[in-house]
Amino acid sequence: MEPIKEPSCLVLLSSSPHIHSGHTIPAAMRDVIIALIPAILAAYYYFRLSAISVILACVISAIIFEAICQKLMGKPITTYDCSAAVTGLLLALCLPPSFPVSLAIMGSFFAIVIGKMVFGGLGCNVFNPAHLGRAILLASYPQQMTTWVLPVTAMNSVNATTSATATADAVSSATPLVSMRIAEHLWQAGQQVTTQIPSLWNLFIGNVGGSLGETCVPALLVGGLFLIWRGHVDWRIPFFYLATVALITGIYGGMRGYDSIFPLYHLLAGGLMIGSFFMATDWVTSPITKRGRIIYAIGLGVLTALIRLRGSYVEGVCYSILMMNMVTPLIDKYVCNTSFGGGAKK
Amino acid sequence: MSSPKATFLDGIHIPPNKSLTEGQAILKCPAPDFVYLPLSMHIGAPAQPVVKLGDKVKMGQVIATAGGFVSSSIHASISGMVTGFQKRYLPNGMMSNCIVIKNDGLDTLSEDIKPREESEITPDLIRKQLQEKGIVGMGGATFPTHVKYAPPKDCPAIDTIILNGIECEPYVTSDHRVLLEYPLEIIQGLKYFMLASGAKKGVIAIEDNKPDAIALLTNLVEKEPNIEVLVCAEKYPQGSEKQLVYASTGRTIPDRGLPAAVGVVVDNVATAVATSRAIKENMPLIERVVTISGNAVNKPGNYLVRLGTLYSHVVEKAADGYKGDLARIISGGPMMGFAVNSLDFPIIKGSGAVLLFNHESGFAHVPVEETCVRCGHCVDVCPMFLEPTVIVQDVKKRNWDDAANASIHACIECGSCAFQCPAHIPLVQYIRMGKQFIGGKGDGGHNPFYVIKK
Numbered sequence: 001m002e003p004i005k006e007p008s009c010l011v012l013l014s015s016s017p018h019i020h021s022g023h024t025i026p027a028a029m030r031d032v033i034i035a036l037i038p039a040i041l042a043a044y045y046y047f048r049l050s051a052i053s054v055i056l057a058c059v060i061s062a063i064i065f066e067a068i069c070q071k072l073m074g075k076p077i078t079t080y081d082c083s084a085a086v087t088g089l090l091l092a093l094c095l096p097p098s099f100p101v102s103l104a105i106m107g108s109f110f111a112i113v114i115g116k117m118v119f120g121g122l123g124c125n126v127f128n129p130a131h132l133g134r135a136i137l138l139a140s141y142p143q144q145m146t147t148w149v150l151p152v153t154a155m156n157s158v159n160a161t162t163s164a165t166a167t168a169d170a171v172s173s174a175t176p177l178v179s180m181r182i183a184e185h186l187w188q189a190g191q192q193v194t195t196q197i198p199s200l201w202n203l204f205i206g207n208v209g210g211s212l213g214e215t216c217v218p219a220l221l222v223g224g225l226f227l228i229w230r231g232h233v234d235w236r237i238p239f240f241y242l243a244t245v246a247l248i249t250g251i252y253g254g255m256r257g258y259d260s261i262f263p264l265y266h267l268l269a270g271g272l273m274i275g276s277f278f279m280a281t282d283w284v285t286s287p288i289t290k291r292g293r294i295i296y297a298i299g300l301g302v303l304t305a306l307i308r309l310r311g312s313y314v315e316g317v318c319y320s321i322l323m324m325n326m327v328t329p330l331i332d333k334y335v336c337n338t339s340f341g342g343g344a345k346k
Numbered sequence: 347m348s349s350p351k352a353t354f355l356d357g358i359h360i361p362p363n364k365s366l367t368e369g370q371a372i373l374k375c376p377a378p379d380f381v382y383l384p385l386s387m388h389i390g391a392p393a394q395p396v397v398k399l400g401d402k403v404k405m406g407q408v409i410a411t412a413g414g415f416v417s418s419s420i421h422a423s424i425s426g427m428v429t430g431f432q433k434r435y436l437p438n439g440m441m442s443n444c445i446v447i448k449n450d451g452l453d454t455l456s457e458d459i460k461p462r463e464e465s466e467i468t469p470d471l472i473r474k475q476l477q478e479k480g481i482v483g484m485g486g487a488t489f490p491t492h493v494k495y496a497p498p499k500d501c502p503a504i505d506t507i508i509l510n511g512i513e514c515e516p517y518v519t520s521d522h523r524v525l526l527e528y529p530l531e532i533i534q535g536l537k538y539f540m541l542a543s544g545a546k547k548g549v550i551a552i553e554d555n556k557p558d559a560i561a562l563l564t565n566l567v568e569k570e571p572n573i574e575v576l577v578c579a580e581k582y583p584q585g586s587e588k589q590l591v592y593a594s595t596g597r598t599i600p601d602r603g604l605p606a607a608v609g610v611v612v613d614n615v616a617t618a619v620a621t622s623r624a625i626k627e628n629m630p631l632i633e634r635v636v637t638i639s640g641n642a643v644n645k646p647g648n649y650l651v652r653l654g655t656l657y658s659h660v661v662e663k664a665a666d667g668y669k670g671d672l673a674r675i676i677s678g679g680p681m682m683g684f685a686v687n688s689l690d691f692p693i694i695k696g697s698g699a700v701l702l703f704n705h706e707s708g709f710a711h712v713p714v715e716e717t718c719v720r721c722g723h724c725v726d727v728c729p730m731f732l733e734p735t736v737i738v739q740d741v742k743k744r745n746w747d748d749a750a751n752a753s754i755h756a757c758i759e760c761g762s763c764a765f766q767c768p769a770h771i772p773l774v775q776y777i778r779m780g781k782q783f784i785g786g787k788g789d790g791g792h793n794p795f796y797v798i799k800k
Contacts, residue, residue, distance in 0.1 A: 011672050011687055014712050015775040017761030018680040019360070019516065023768040025719060123717040123769075234722070288722035288733060337731040339756040340355075340588060341601040 025122075028232050029082035032278070035223035036089055039274070042206055042216030046151035047097035051212050055092040057101045061108040062088030069117040083122050087111050090130035090278060093213025094271060094318070095137070097149045103141055110136040127325045128282045131318050138318070148175050148209035175209050176269040177314040180262075187258050200261060203268045214274045224277030232283075236290060237297045238276040242267060244301020252309055266308065275317035276300075285325040292328075292335040299324050351554055353579035354589040357729045358762045360516050360582050360681070362555055367639045368519040370647035372527055375636075375664035377424050379449050381654030382434060383409065384442035387694035388482040389489050390416030395445055401428045406456040406630050409445050412477055418490045419480045422447055423632040423652035425454040437677035437684040437691050444692065447654070459628045472542040472625055479624035480631045480695070485510055485521075485585070485614035486678060488696035491621065494613070495542045497606035504543040504609055508594050509536055511552040511559065511615040512578060512585030515679025518699040520635040521615050523648040525552065525559035528619045529566050535618030536573060538625050543611060548573040549594050550615070555580045582681065583760040587612050589729050601756060616698075636697055638665040642672055642704035651693050657700050658689035670704030680709075681761045713770035724763035724773055730756050734763035734773040741780035749780050757781070 043051040066084035070077045079085075091111050095104060111133025116125045138145045174182075179197040186192070198208045206216030214220075227233040246263045253262030266272070271279075280286065280300055287296050300320050307316025385392040393410035403409060403422040410420040430446040475481075476492035483489045497504065509532065513521040525532065536548045550567070552560050554577050567573045578584050578593055588599045590612060597608040605612050613621075616634060623629040632653055638660060639646040645666035657677070661668060676683045677691060678699055689700075703709035724734040732753055740749035754777060763773040 011685070012674045012710070012712055013685045013687055015772065015778060016676075016678075016680070016682050016684065016759075017765050017774065018674065018676055018683070018685060018709060019765065020713065020770065021358070021360075021765050023723070023766060024770075025716065025768045028721070028768055121717070123719040231723075232721075234726075283719045283721040286720075286722075288720055288725045288735065290726070293722075332736070336736075336752070337725065337728075337733055339601060339732055339753040340592075340730045341599055341603065341756065 025083070026081045029086050031227065031230050031232055032086050033082060033089065035226045036093065036213070036278070038219035038222050039093060039213040039216060040089075042219040043093065043097075043212040046153060046206055046215065047149065047212060048152055050098040050149070053101055054095055054097070054099050054104050054212060055089065057104045058092035058095075058108045059085050059088035061105040062091070062112050065109055065112040066117065069113060070121070073117070073121075075121065078122070081122070084112060087116065087129045087133075090274075091133045093274060094130065094134045094211050096145060096147060096210075097151075097212055098147070100144060103137065103144060107133040107137045109133075123284055125284055126329075127322055128279055128285050131279055131321050134318055135322055150209050151207055151215070153207055175314070176203055176265065177308065180265055180269065181314055184258065188256070197265075200264060200268070203265065208269075210269075211271060211274075214271045217268050217273050220273040220277055224273075227277065227281070233277065233281040234290065234293050236293045237281045237286060237300075240294050240297035241276040241280055241300045241304075242272070244298050245272060245305050248302065248305035249309065252305070266305075270308075270315045271317040272304065275304075275321055279317070279321050280324070285328055287328050287331045287335065289332070289335055289337055291337075292331045295331055295335060296324055296328060299327060351577050351579040352551070352593040353581055353584065354592045354729060356727050356731070356762075357581045357583060357589070358727045358766055359580070360514075360765065362580070363516045364519050364522070364555070366517070366646040367637050367648055368522055368556075370519075370523070372523050372635055372648045372650050373664065375649040375651045375655065375660050377449055377451075377453065377652050378655045378659040378663075380429070380656075381423050381447050381449070381652060382432065382444040382656065382692040383420055383423065383447070383654040384434065384436055384444045384692060384694060385410055385413075385420065386436070386440065386442035387420065387488060387653070387696070388418045389487065390414060390418070390493075392442065393417060393420045395431070395443075397428045397445065399428055399430065402426075403428060403447060404454045404456040406459045406632060408478075408630075409447075412490075416490055416493055417477075418482050418492075419478055419630070420445070421480055421630040421632050422456075423654050424449045425452050426450040434692065436694065437686050437697075439684070444654075459630075461627050462625065467538070467541070467625060469542045469544070472538050472621075475624050476542075476621065479620075479629070481617060481620050481624055482631070482695050483614055484616035484620065484634060484695055484698070486682070486696045486698055488694070491613060491617055494604075494606065494611045495539070497604070497611075501604075501606040502609045504545045504606065504611055506547045506549060506595055506610045507536060507539045507543060507545045508590060508605075508610060508612045509539075509548070509550045509615050509618050510585055510587075510590055510612055511550055511556075511563075512590060513556075514553060514580075514582045514585040515681055515683075515699070517639045517701055518637050518679045519639070520637045520648050520698045522556050522559060524616050524619055524635055525556065526562060529562055531619045531622040532563070532615050533566060533570065533573065534626065535613075535620070535622035538621055539611065539613060539618065540572065545611070546572060549576050550574070551576045551578050551590055551594055553578050553580050553584055582762060583729055583758070586729065586758055586760060588758065601753070631695060634693070634695065634697065636660065636693055637699040638702075639699065640676075640701040640703045640709075641707045642668040642670055642702040644669055653695060654692045656689065657691050657693065660693065660700065661689055661702065668702050668704070670706065672702055673705045673707065673710035674701075674703045676701040676703075676709075681765065682759065715771050716769040718769055718771060721768060723766045723768065727762045727766050729760060729762060730758055732757060734777065735771070737780065738771065738773050738776040741776045741783075744783075746780070746784050750784055754780050754784065
């Protein structure tokens with residue numbers, strides 16, 4: 001009978017499973033950046049160097065702010081995980097072109113420090129940091145945040161300069177949603193709307209005024225579908241968000257006898273595309289169950305439509321996402337899965 | 347076979363990594379000089395030894411009888427002399443008393459082992475023999491098989507027997523080889539199970555990554571009106587009992603319930619082979635097929651090993667030893683197996699595989715846990731529809747009531763959540779810990795650990 005031997009080699013002991021899919025947070029964040037490349041290219045195409053300076057300022061300052069915070073908090077510096085870069089990038093894409101760089105850096109400060117690090121860093125934040133930064137900028141600098149510049153590609157076109165332009169600046173423009181408000185008044189008065197609003201095609205390809213990254217719908221769709229394909233984003237959030245907005249605006253427009261392009265316009269205009277694919281789907285601030293995500297997305301759609309249709313502010317995506325972020329813990333608490341076989345749940 | 351592949355909801359896709367051994371025919375591992383037969387190589391009460399120190403035993407002779415209803419007999423896997431009783435650790439961390447037998451090299455078969463007449467075989471005899479011949483679940487859980495054929499009174503009549511030939515664990519191919527090399531005994535075993543339970547239907551479930559086994563078995567059951575081969579999609583954990591029952595019959599086993607609650611019994615294909623031998627030839631369970639694989643093994647393969655053989659003997663004598671410094675030794679598959687610290691463990695009835703990895707493999711690292719980013723992947727993949735990250739937060743905060751309310755007891759510990767987690771949180775490991783604290787009852791009320799603060 002052999003005695004029980006002492007282990008002859010040093011081996012790792014751990015509880016199963018002993019293998020891993022290889023999914024990591026940095027890889028997912030890199031995929032988000034890859035998914036945003038078409039939108040960045042579109043921003044460069046439409047707004048040229050003013051786009052690049054704002055994007056660079058936001059991304060670099062976001063990374064630096066996160067590193068400083070982590071240093072001060074005595075935590076390991078994890079800027080390599082690219083989450084700060086993603087926040088900076090998303091913030092930049094939600095800012096108007098020709099936005100002052102100094103204010104963009106301030107936005108990044110709010111996004112990273114107030115939006116994320118004060119809660120404890122990645123995974124602990126309540127609000128989508130990029131949208132929180134944007135909301136604070138909008139409240140603090142409403143003038144700069146609502147000064148829209150026409151894309152360089154549209155400047156030569158006489159048609160594009162609408163009569164609705166409120167400011168004296170020659171290259172300033174109304175966003176399509178502002179034009180829509182004017183069109184609504186005309187429809188209600190029974191008048192024809194012809195040149196007052198940009199065409200659907202221009203709206204689709206992004207040849208209109210708006211934030212840097214939100215105008216070019218094909219670029220955002222490509223990026224969003226890439227994220228869904230890679231499994232980082234649950235299709236339910238963008239699908240139910242967009243469907244709810246289309247449904248409510250469709251019914252609203254139909255009841256008031258608006259043109260049939262009204263719901264399409266709401267889908268394509270403003271921050272809805274970037275918001276539904278990139279902002280609302282933020283892992284940290286969206287619910288973890290599939291049913292919860294559907295409720296969350298429908299809530300987003302209702303709030304966005306309400307703000308857009310009945311609010312004094314024409315754009316509702318940013319605020320509706322921030323509001324639904326607040327509801328997420330509640331959804332997670334009450335919308336629980338029932339275990340396979342039906343165990344009792346809280 | 348043309349019907350859509352049966353499967354369950356959620357779950358994950360894992361690279362199967364079976365190519366190392368799936369083409370290797372079963373080879374006999376030479377019998378060792380000593381075997382160490384743990385009295386607790388099954389779930390339930392330990393077996394009671396019936397031999398004394400110095401007793402001569404023959405191969406197949408009973409050396410310990412069942413220590414209760416949920417228990418099973420143990421038989422000598424070699425002939426020789428009982429030279430001692432030794433306490434040894436099993437791979438799962440439990441300690442068990444082992445009967446040690448010194449091999450006389452003769453393999454003298456016990457006299458009572460002779461083929462049984464067909465006419466003698468009755469349902470009662472099968473149920474009795476299952477316990478007496480030491481038949482337990484050989485898929486890894488080692489649940490005594492005869493208990494499954496004595497379902498509680500309140501359960502519906504058993505109408506379907508499912509043979510589990512899924513083998514969804516990466517690297518492990520022992521069941522695959524059993525399907526290919528002992529198909530007739532599998533079908534015979536299934537017929538005995540159907541006879542014992544009165545079930546009218548038998549299903550042999552095979553994952554679609556084993557087309558050769560599917561073709562062979564489909565061909566063989568063509569003439570059997572009550573038996574069919576079910577092709578299941580390749581997905582983990584397809585071989586889990588609840589998921590397999592759902593995939594095969596569409597029935598959902600209720601929470602804390604047994605398959606018998608929906609009229610089904612699930613047995614591993616290797617168990618069916620052992621049953622066929624036990625009933626037909628009166629041969630007790632004394633050997634099993636074990637996959638020896640991993641990048642460190644010189645000759646990966648599937649070996650027929652006597653129970654009680656030490657891992658080290660199988661690796662050296664059958665698999666030609668290993669190369670490099672070992673980084674990880676896994677008893678079982680990489681998803682649910684146990685990492686062990688040496689090769690000094692005996693092969694037991696549930697040992698399907700021993701995997702050896704050296705420092706050149708991905709098994710040499712344990713990733714560092716990061717903060718949960720609430721991506722919800724663990725929720726998306728959980729085949730039990732639990733919310734692993736929520737449960738783990740409860741466990742970390744020692745909120746045992748909340749963890750119990752979140753159905754921590756329903757976790758089958760398949761590891762899908764931890765496999766998928768981008769933050770490398772050892773989710774299932776925390777859940778396992780939480781289950782132990784709560785005491786397995788799910789109420790968390792009376793456990794002495796319940797009040798321990800960090």
